[in-house]
Structure formats: C-alpha cells, structure tokens
Amino acid sequence: MIQLRKLDSTAIDFQETLDALLAFEAETDFAIEKAVTDIIAQVRARGDEAVVEYTNKFDRIPNGGAADIHAFEIGQAELDAALASLPDAQRTALQTAAERIRVFHERQKQELQGFTYTEADGTVLGQRITPLDRVGIYVPGGKAAYPSSVLMNAVPAKVAGVGEIVMVVPTPDGVKNQMVLAAAAIAGVDRVIGIGGAQAVAALAYGTESIQPVDKIVGPGNAYVAAAKRRVFGAVGIDMIAGPSEILVICDGTTDPDWVAMDLFSQAEHDELAQAILLCPDAGYIAQVEASIQKLLPTMPRQDVIRTSLTDRGALIKVRSMEEACEIANGIAAEHLEISAENPRQWAEKIRHAGAMFLGRFSSESLGDYCCGPNHVLPTSRTARFSSPLGVYDFQKRSSVIEVSEAGAQTLGKVAAELAYGEGLQAHARSAELRLKT
Amino acid sequence: MIQLRKLDSTAIDFQETLDALLAFEAETDFAIEKAVTDIIAQVRARGDEAVVEYTNKFDRIPNGGAADIHAFEIGQAELDAALASLPDAQRTALQTAAERIRVFHERQKQELQGFTYTEADGTVLGQRITPLDRVGIYVPGGKAAYPSSVLMNAVPAKVAGVGEIVMVVPTPDGVKNQMVLAAAAIAGVDRVIGIGGAQAVAALAYGTESIQPVDKIVGPGNAYVAAAKRRVFGAVGIDMIAGPSEILVICDGTTDPDWVAMDLFSQAEHDELAQAILLCPDAGYIAQVEASIQKLLPTMPRQDVIRTSLTDRGALIKVRSMEEACEIANGIAAEHLEISAENPRQWAEKIRHAGAMFLGRFSSESLGDYCCGPNHVLPTSRTARFSSPLGVYDFQKRSSVIEVSEAGAQTLGKVAAELAYGEGLQAHARSAELRLKT
Known part of the structure; x- marks a missing residue:
C-alpha cells in the first residue's frame, strides 16, 4: 500500500499546502561550483589536454585511458553502424518520431520569417531572422541516456538551419549507447564526440585545438553540467536549466481511472523528485484512481522510484469544479498539463500557463514525450509563466534592420x-x- | 589631441589584437554578491518593511525617510502631471517616439500568432501564444535615467498584452525625474513605485504585502541590480544582463567623415567602457575621419568620457575590402552595426550577426536609439551570435497543444x-x- 496525499480545495489552508508542495529550489552546492570553476579554467588554459585528462578520469576510460582527444571522436561510419544495428521496430520507431518532430518544427520555422515595411518617406524598417552558426548538444551518458532527447534537441536546430551541430555524450567505462548514436545519425548531427561533464561544456563554450567554440549549448545534464552551463552563459547561449519534471492531470471523471493512474506513474517514474498531481471535482472518481494506483503500482518495474515520488511530491486534489481546476492549473503553470475530459477545449481556453497541453483522454503525455511532434523539452518549476518549449526559435535570432x-x-x-x-x-x-x- | 588606435587587417597579429580589444568579461564582485544575497533574504523574510528600510538608506530619502511603502507609490495623477509639465517639443517628441515604437512592435506581434493543424486521423497539433500576466520594469534613477528606455521596455510589453506592468524607479535624495514619469504615462505603465536597487528586484520577484510578484523583470541597472536579477532568475524570467554598449561602423569612404566621427562619439559618450570601431578599406578616408575626431572632440560636452572610451576600447581599422569588413563584422557580432555606404544592402546580405543594422549614411544609430521604432535594447558583447533585440516575443510565451x-x-x-x-x-x-x- 502506498500512502497518497489527498487535498481538498475547500480546506482553509489549501493554498498554503499546495504552495509548499510545489516549492522547489535547486540548492547551490559550493563544492560542485568550485570543481566546475577549476575544470573550466583548466580547459581554457590547456585545451584538449585537459579535456582528455578529465575524461579519462571521470568516465573511467578503460585500458589506461585515451592518449588524445581524437580517440573520443565518433565518426559518421560508427553512427551509421549503430543505426543499422538496431532491431527493425526500434529503428523504424526512431525514424517515425524524428519525421513527426521535423514536420511540427517546420511549422514553427514557417511562422517566423521576419518582415520589412516601407514608410511613406522611403524609410525601410524590418526584422531579419537568421540561424545560429554552431550549436553544441549535450547528451547524458549512462542510465539517463535518452535517444528521444537527441531528436528533440537536434531536429529543431537542423530545421532552423544551424551551420554545424556538435553533440557531446560521455561514454562511462568506455561504453557507448547505440540507440543514442543511432538517433544522432537520424537527426543529422554533424559531429559526435564521446566526452561529457563540465569539461565538455567548457570545450564547447571556449573551444580547444580540436573543437571550435559553439554559439549555444543545449541539452540536459547532471549537477556538474548544469553548473558549467550557468557558468559559461554569456560567452555562449544556453537553454533553460531544467528542474524536476511534472505532470498535472485535470480530469472530469470520464476517463478510465487506470489510464490516469498510469499517466501519473509515467511522470513519477522519471525520478524521486518528479511531481504528479491530479485535480478532479469528483471524490468518487478520485477514489477509483487511488484504487488503480494501489492495484497497478506493484506491476511496475520502477515502482520504488514511483512510490517515493508520489509519496513525497504527489497529490490527488478534490476541487469544487472544473473551472476551479483550471484556475489552480494557472497557478501551477505545469510543464505537462493533461485535460482528460469530455470536450477538453472548453477547459483549454481557460488555461493561460502550461508548457504543453494534452487534450482529451487519448492524449497521454507519453505520446508527446516521444512522437507527436511538439518538443518534449518544456519549462519546469512554474517557469511556463514566462518561458516556452524548446523550439526552432531557440536556434535562430533576430536582427533589426533600419534604413x-x-x-x-x-x-x-x-x-x-x-x-x-x-x-x-x-x-x-x-x-x-x-x-x-x- | 587624442591618440587613436589604428589597426590594419593585413598585420600578422591582427586577429589576436582584435580579439584582445573585444574581450570583455564582467568580473564577479563577491562583496556585491554577498550584499545582494542579504538584501533578497531580508525582503523575502520581512517584505515591505525591509524594502522601506533599504530605500530610506540607499536612496537617502530626506526628512528621516518614508514611514511606509505607500509613501513611494507614484500615482496616475502624478504621472499625468509630469507629462503635462514637459515643454511641448519634448512631450511631442516622446509621443512620436512611443507611437513609432508601438507600430514596429505591432508587426512583431502580427508575426507570432500560433498555429494549429489537423492530421488525417483527426489528431490536432498546435502552438498557442499567450502574454505574461505581470511584468516588472526596472528603470535606473539619477544620472542614467533614460525616458527612452521606459518606452523601449514598456511599449513591447503593452503590445504583447501583458496584464499588469509595474515599473520601479529609485528617487535618489527624493528627486523624481519628470521625463521618466512622463514616459511611463505615455507607455501606459499600470503602476509606478519609487524604489530601486536589489530590494526592488527582490520585491518584484517574490512579492511583499503591497507588491504582487511578477513573472519577468526587464530593464537596465547598476551592478547591484544586475546581481539581483541573476539571483532571482528562475523564480522569474529576466532579460539579458547587458554589457557595455558598442557600435561598429563599416564605411566605404563615401560618407561625410564628420558624420562618422559623430556616430562613433554617440556610442563612446555612453560610458568609459563603451566601444566604437570603424572598418574601412580606404586609408585616406580613415585619415579624414581621424581629423574629424580631432576637430570635433573639443566641442563635445562629454569629451572626457568619449576620450577615455575611444582611447581604451576604440579603433580605426583599415581592411582589404568591404567584403573583408563584412567577415570581420560577423566575428564581432556588434550590438549596433552601421553600414555607411552606397548600396548598403549588398553588404547587409553578407551580415549574419548583429543586434541592429543601420543601412546607408542617413541611418545614424542615434535615430534608432530614440525613434525609428525597433527596440534599442540589443544584445551586447558578441551575444548577437545567439540572441535578439528585446521585443514583443519577450513578453509572450508558447504552449504546445496536443489533441x-x-x-x-x-x-x-x-x-x-x-x-x-x-x-x-x-x-x-x-x-x-x-x-x-x-
């Protein structure tokens, strides 16, 4: 049995309780800050040599480590071989996902074409859109190596027309993730280097003998990578530093409760800090979802992570009405918002803040995570109040033109x-x- | 006589010299970081009381200081009175500028409307654009109080449809800048509070008893304000932290050299760290510009600032050709790029990176700074490689829609x-x- 947090929006202390549940502030770890500062300084001073040293050490490269940076280069032939080595179903799924992501992001590109207008006296004013010259994509190695993230970061850059896409991915113990390399092949990444950590971020930001500096670095990473990205920001652009992932489900009680339970699990399984919350006006339905959770949890391979996440940060919330659910959702500004209801658009119209909205009971977040087309890199921790999904626009910039x-x-x-x-x-x-x- | 730096692109060490000249890294001042951390913690803990204490102290509010936060409120009647009090020519100029800024930014808004498309199986995908709920605009007080900045920050927010625009502006020694208040009236700022510094940033980011928290804070400020903005980033959005302002002039030698000299001055007069550089293929013309500089400098009220800026960070650079000038300009990625030449568009086509491009000899940067319409908040310190002018899009965000x-x-x-x-x-x-x- 898992003990679930149940809240009621009519409780006097409801808002206070909800605020405390939502609160998440990444703590600054000064040991990490210090280590990252040193690593960046070393890479700036000694270039490839420092990158090789750190990589051999932190990634435990076998056989005494690599002799030089070229040993970490992962060439096109190796990427192609990785793609060919995948089971057919997996390769086809990756290709289908990539194509759908491309189609959606082409629409973003079409929307942003720039403009020019001429005034009566002949003065011309306008805005020009251009792609970035060179972009670095950070891909985590090891357990959290996600080929879907390669597609979600690289395809928009490709669609934007970025001149060169350089991907870095650590190979802990010398092990390469074939599905990640296959995704790089499909996305058309120009260069892949098997390095990671703060040293890879520093190399991308400032350049070394063998690596030209990029203009922007995107992609998720551990605390060292996040600290390094913050540190090099200004010298290069960066994407948002993501917090724990979240889902908010608004349900009118008409969806199979097993579906909603599994949707909450799909968020909770990411990590212990992930957050999954249900808003529903029907107490009886909430009880059904709770029963589904109790029934399904023991069947999940990642049940330990799910249990911790749901216990620590999850909630089933009884609200007065669907209207109130929408108001509360605007306060939460969730990364993922499922409106699992009949006629979901009537409620979607009331939503002002959400990274992505999933409308109707067939729109599970997991479909969007992989293959609907829109990006799965979304604003977390209430930042959807002021920021947007990763998109083609993150790999373009505007210049004003005044004549x-x-x-x-x-x-x-x-x-x-x-x-x-x-x-x-x-x-x-x-x-x-x-x-x-x- | 001012000693000007003259470079030649054919010199062996040219690129190295240029890189050194362009290099600018804002140093982290730990005393400021510490002070700002304390101020933010106090405002979060004690709200209005802390804001009033800091404001009375740092802004030297006369008569023993204000008793409470309401004393700093600057109401609509006071803004209207400030507008009415301006000389006619000044009021009209502000209104003309505001109207032109509005028209340009309306074009930005038109460009970003969101989209929806339906697939063959009935799946609907789209992107929705919504404005931010509440925005804070920081306006410096004292010497560097610029009404034009009020317009450039507030008008795009207004055009975006931001629900509430809250402006903070310190009043050192209790003195209010009437032109700044008039600009707030013209721009339609919803609320003006006479506070500044890190305490105002903290109040906007986290809220107090009398100030609702905003979703994003924009606008320039001193080192304390910049440190506070970096610190609250994540809780709220922020605009770029601007570095020193820069102009790069590419001239083919056909513009009156006095005009080019004055354009360089107009950047250099901002502050000692500002940067003004000329690229020209004609050595004889460079000599004429130098003569103009020598002739005109003594006539400038801000000649001391201009002299320091030009001596420390300026340069007149002889290049091989206009084509090479464009290549060098792409490396510099200047905030302001003037192409002062016949048929300037042929050169503009070769430019990939610039905050704003000013084409032709009549397009002086100063016209763009005030009243052409495009924004004067532009990416500095080579960040035009990956970022854009402030615009309506900075006050909007996107949500993916998946059905x-x-x-x-x-x-x-x-x-x-x-x-x-x-x-x-x-x-x-x-x-x-x-x-x-x-």
Whole structure:
C-alpha cells in the first residue's frame, strides 16, 4: 500500500499546502561550483589536454585511458553502424518520431520569417531572422541516456538551419549507447564526440585545438553540467536549466481511472523528485484512481522510484469544479498539463500557463514525450509563466534592420535630437542633427 | 589631441589584437554578491518593511525617510502631471517616439500568432501564444535615467498584452525625474513605485504585502541590480544582463567623415567602457575621419568620457575590402552595426550577426536609439551570435497543444511504447499501450 496525499480545495489552508508542495529550489552546492570553476579554467588554459585528462578520469576510460582527444571522436561510419544495428521496430520507431518532430518544427520555422515595411518617406524598417552558426548538444551518458532527447534537441536546430551541430555524450567505462548514436545519425548531427561533464561544456563554450567554440549549448545534464552551463552563459547561449519534471492531470471523471493512474506513474517514474498531481471535482472518481494506483503500482518495474515520488511530491486534489481546476492549473503553470475530459477545449481556453497541453483522454503525455511532434523539452518549476518549449526559435535570432531615407532623417532627426538633449547625450543629438538639411 | 588606435587587417597579429580589444568579461564582485544575497533574504523574510528600510538608506530619502511603502507609490495623477509639465517639443517628441515604437512592435506581434493543424486521423497539433500576466520594469534613477528606455521596455510589453506592468524607479535624495514619469504615462505603465536597487528586484520577484510578484523583470541597472536579477532568475524570467554598449561602423569612404566621427562619439559618450570601431578599406578616408575626431572632440560636452572610451576600447581599422569588413563584422557580432555606404544592402546580405543594422549614411544609430521604432535594447558583447533585440516575443510565451484522436493513439501509441521500452521507462510505455484497442 502506498500512502497518497489527498487535498481538498475547500480546506482553509489549501493554498498554503499546495504552495509548499510545489516549492522547489535547486540548492547551490559550493563544492560542485568550485570543481566546475577549476575544470573550466583548466580547459581554457590547456585545451584538449585537459579535456582528455578529465575524461579519462571521470568516465573511467578503460585500458589506461585515451592518449588524445581524437580517440573520443565518433565518426559518421560508427553512427551509421549503430543505426543499422538496431532491431527493425526500434529503428523504424526512431525514424517515425524524428519525421513527426521535423514536420511540427517546420511549422514553427514557417511562422517566423521576419518582415520589412516601407514608410511613406522611403524609410525601410524590418526584422531579419537568421540561424545560429554552431550549436553544441549535450547528451547524458549512462542510465539517463535518452535517444528521444537527441531528436528533440537536434531536429529543431537542423530545421532552423544551424551551420554545424556538435553533440557531446560521455561514454562511462568506455561504453557507448547505440540507440543514442543511432538517433544522432537520424537527426543529422554533424559531429559526435564521446566526452561529457563540465569539461565538455567548457570545450564547447571556449573551444580547444580540436573543437571550435559553439554559439549555444543545449541539452540536459547532471549537477556538474548544469553548473558549467550557468557558468559559461554569456560567452555562449544556453537553454533553460531544467528542474524536476511534472505532470498535472485535470480530469472530469470520464476517463478510465487506470489510464490516469498510469499517466501519473509515467511522470513519477522519471525520478524521486518528479511531481504528479491530479485535480478532479469528483471524490468518487478520485477514489477509483487511488484504487488503480494501489492495484497497478506493484506491476511496475520502477515502482520504488514511483512510490517515493508520489509519496513525497504527489497529490490527488478534490476541487469544487472544473473551472476551479483550471484556475489552480494557472497557478501551477505545469510543464505537462493533461485535460482528460469530455470536450477538453472548453477547459483549454481557460488555461493561460502550461508548457504543453494534452487534450482529451487519448492524449497521454507519453505520446508527446516521444512522437507527436511538439518538443518534449518544456519549462519546469512554474517557469511556463514566462518561458516556452524548446523550439526552432531557440536556434535562430533576430536582427533589426533600419534604413532611413534622406527625407526620413529630416523628421526623425528632430525627434531624436530633442530626446537626446533631454537625456544629456549631446553626441547622439549632434549625430542626428548632422543629417538635417540646413 | 587624442591618440587613436589604428589597426590594419593585413598585420600578422591582427586577429589576436582584435580579439584582445573585444574581450570583455564582467568580473564577479563577491562583496556585491554577498550584499545582494542579504538584501533578497531580508525582503523575502520581512517584505515591505525591509524594502522601506533599504530605500530610506540607499536612496537617502530626506526628512528621516518614508514611514511606509505607500509613501513611494507614484500615482496616475502624478504621472499625468509630469507629462503635462514637459515643454511641448519634448512631450511631442516622446509621443512620436512611443507611437513609432508601438507600430514596429505591432508587426512583431502580427508575426507570432500560433498555429494549429489537423492530421488525417483527426489528431490536432498546435502552438498557442499567450502574454505574461505581470511584468516588472526596472528603470535606473539619477544620472542614467533614460525616458527612452521606459518606452523601449514598456511599449513591447503593452503590445504583447501583458496584464499588469509595474515599473520601479529609485528617487535618489527624493528627486523624481519628470521625463521618466512622463514616459511611463505615455507607455501606459499600470503602476509606478519609487524604489530601486536589489530590494526592488527582490520585491518584484517574490512579492511583499503591497507588491504582487511578477513573472519577468526587464530593464537596465547598476551592478547591484544586475546581481539581483541573476539571483532571482528562475523564480522569474529576466532579460539579458547587458554589457557595455558598442557600435561598429563599416564605411566605404563615401560618407561625410564628420558624420562618422559623430556616430562613433554617440556610442563612446555612453560610458568609459563603451566601444566604437570603424572598418574601412580606404586609408585616406580613415585619415579624414581621424581629423574629424580631432576637430570635433573639443566641442563635445562629454569629451572626457568619449576620450577615455575611444582611447581604451576604440579603433580605426583599415581592411582589404568591404567584403573583408563584412567577415570581420560577423566575428564581432556588434550590438549596433552601421553600414555607411552606397548600396548598403549588398553588404547587409553578407551580415549574419548583429543586434541592429543601420543601412546607408542617413541611418545614424542615434535615430534608432530614440525613434525609428525597433527596440534599442540589443544584445551586447558578441551575444548577437545567439540572441535578439528585446521585443514583443519577450513578453509572450508558447504552449504546445496536443489533441490525439482515438485513431491517432493507435499508431502513435505503438511508436511511443517501442521507444519507451528502449529507454527503460515502462510506465511511459504502458500509458501509451492502455490507449490501444485490443
């Protein structure tokens, strides 16, 4: 039996209890900060040599370690061989997922084309969209090596038109994950290097003899990788530092309770800090979901992780109405929001904040995690209030284009000079005034 | 006489010299970090009381300081009075600038509308765009109080449809900048509070009794404000932490050299760390610009700042050709890039990285700083390689929408289950499989 947390939105202390449950602040570990600072400094000073030393040590590279950085290069032939080595069903599934992800992200690209307009006096104003030159994708090694993450990070970069995609993936004990390499082959990654940790992040950010510096680094990693990404931010762009993954299910009580229980499990199985919450106006239905949880949990291979996650951070919440469920969901701003209900769009219209919304009982989060097409890299820890899924736009940037006509300079120059003098910036004012006809 | 740095792209050590000149790394000041950490902790613990204490002290509020937070509220009537009090020419200039900024940013909004598409089996996929609920705008007080920055930060938020815009602006010695308050009135800021520093950032990020927490904080500030913004990032969104401002002018030698000299000054006058660089293939023309600099510098009120900036960080660079100038410009990825040349678009096509491009001799940066319409908050320190001007998109976020049909769940479910089993995530697989018809 698992002891589940049950809350009721009519309780006086409900909001307080919910806030405490949602609260998650990553603690700063100064030992990690210090180690990462040293590693970055060493890689900046000694380049490939330092990368090789750290990799041999931290990844326990066998046979006394690699002699030089080239030993970590994973060439196109090896990627192709990994793809060929997969069972047919697995290879086809990866290819299908990649194609669907590509199609969705092409729509994102189509939406952002830039614009130009010409004013009556001939002045032209616009916004130009260009891809990044070079991007680094970090892929964790070992247990948490997910080929789906390779697709979700690399395909949008490819669609954006990034010039070169460099993937780093550690090979602990020298072991390579064939499914990860196959995903790199499918996604069209340009270069794969079998290195990881803060040393790989430093090499991508600042470059070494053998690695050209990139413009942005994306992808998940452990606490060292996260600390390194924070540290190099500014020299390069980074994606969000993700917190624990979350699912919020709003259910009107019309979905098979086993389905909802399994959807909660699919989030909880990620790790002990993951969060799975159900909002439902029907107490009887909540009891059915609880019974499903009790019944299904013992059948799950990852039941220990699920139990800890649900016990520590999960909740089944009885709400007054579906309307109230939507209000609460806006406060939670969940990474994944399932609206498992009849006519789900009426409720989706009330949602202002969510990383991804899954509408209707057939839209399980797991379908979106792998192959619907939208990205599975989503804002966690309530950051969906102000940030977006990873997308093509993360691999593009905008430049303003301003082409003022001689006539335009006459009217704009007077306005600019007036404001510049008001701010005490006389060179700004004079620069505008020099363009005025006397 | 000012001693100007002159470089030649044919010199063997040119790239090295240029890299050294461009290098700028903001140093971490641990005394500031410590002070900011304390201030944030106090505001989180004691709310308004702490904000009032810090404000009375740091801003030297006269008459023994304010008794409570309400004393710092600057109401709509006071904003309207500030607008009415401006000289007509200044008020009109601010209004013209605001209107032009609004028109440009409306185009940005039009471009990003979201999308939806339906697949053959009835599955619907899409992306929804929504504005942020609440945004905080930081406006510096004292000398560097720029009404144009109020417009450039608040107007895009307003266009995005942000629910509430809260502006904070310190009033050192109790003095309010009327032009800044007037700009807030024009931009339609919802609430203005006369507080600043790390205490204002903390209040916006975490909320107090009298201030609701915001979702994102934008706007420039001093080292304390920058440190506080970095610290609260995650709890709220922030814009980029800006480095010193820069201009790069590419000139083919056909622009009046006085104009180019004044454009370089207009950047250099910002502060001693600002950077102004000229690239030109014509040595004779470079000499003319130098003569203009020598002639005009003594006429500038801010000549001391300009002299230090140009001496320490400026350069006049002779290049082989306009083509080479464009290549070098891509390496510099300047915040502001002027292409002061005949047929500037032929060169603009070769530019991949720049915050804003100013094409043709009439497009001085100063016009863009105030009133062309595009934003003047631009990526500095080579970050234009991966980031964009501030825009409407910074006040919006995307949510993925996934509505899988029963038929769609049959095909997608098999793909997802195959990949989930491959990754060892069995609950993900089972969640997909439960939706399969048996």
